[in-house]
Amino acid sequence: MVLVGLAAAGCSGSDDEPEADTPTPTASSSAATPEVATDVSIGKLAGKLPTARRAALAGDVQQVVDGWIDAAYLAGDYPRTDFSDSWPGFTAGARATASRDGDLMSNKEIGASIDGVEPEKRQVVLDVLSVKKKPVGVTAHVVVRFATTGDTTKDVRVAGRLYLTKGTHGWQVFGYDVTKDAR
Template sequence: MAALVVVGLAAGGCSDGSDGGPRKADATSSASAAPAEVVTAASVGQLAGKLPQARRAQLVGEVQQVVDGWIDAAYLSGDYPRTDFAGSWPGFTAPAQAKAERDGDLMSNRDIGASIDGVEPQKRQLKLDVLSVRKRPVGVTARVVLRFATTGDTVKDVRVAGRLYLTKGKQGWQVFGYDVTKVAR
């Protein structure tokens, strides 16, 4: 199992294909567009190695802060319509941020930002697959699902899903790679 987590952490690529899973019907959301109304459901998924329960909870909080920062900056926050998505990748390493900027239509709402009036979050889910050595987390694959609806000239139900690969450095947990899909219907 540790080998699978390491392989997943090392993959660090990106794609814009489908995740292959069945798409469930969208749930009804509230009328407000405030991102804080839909809280991220976050938990530890797979664990390779040993990690005390208290440290697991701390890890979830630390990684969730990074992932939520990206979700909010790239998709949910800000005044729409907008075309400026600079700064949409807080918590990403410099190389991962540069790649995400090139993949801006996928890794943010750059593709639809000018034609929408707002977003209504519907689902935020995060599962962490953790590699732990000597009871210390050394690598995390964050499996992310985000669903939101847009309002304005472009009305769509959008699903962003995939994996963010994180490692801990001097600035804390940072995204160094990703494999994400974005589907708008």
């Protein structure tokens, strides 16, 4: 298992517009967060997957990805310093690594100096590996943008990939390759 976390000061604009076949905007999973719809779509598909299963897969994976986005960046009371619950839907190993990468994988480094976040963009494109018409692996290409308010005002962009597999507890993140840029 390979887990990678990278912090970057600048990123190319190509991550802002991942290629996808059919965008399907759906509502965010968090009622506590100001509404910004998550734009979820299927990108590349290796193998065959019926259309109905694609829609169900997109909804299931979106719940996991939105759970992380909300817990780590957008939801909750600010100012705060506790981000220990920022990785729901992550395997135990990925959660431990993300906790060590807390400044990257959450608002840990700025949480105490902001009083809120204003979501601007939530985009997820799913590359799917399907075997015998069943999804067995997903790479979720994620772009999140938000602005912070309070003593620290920043425009933050989180982008990268979450690697998911389906286990006994449903879809879970087992690895990631994420960048975070704040200006």
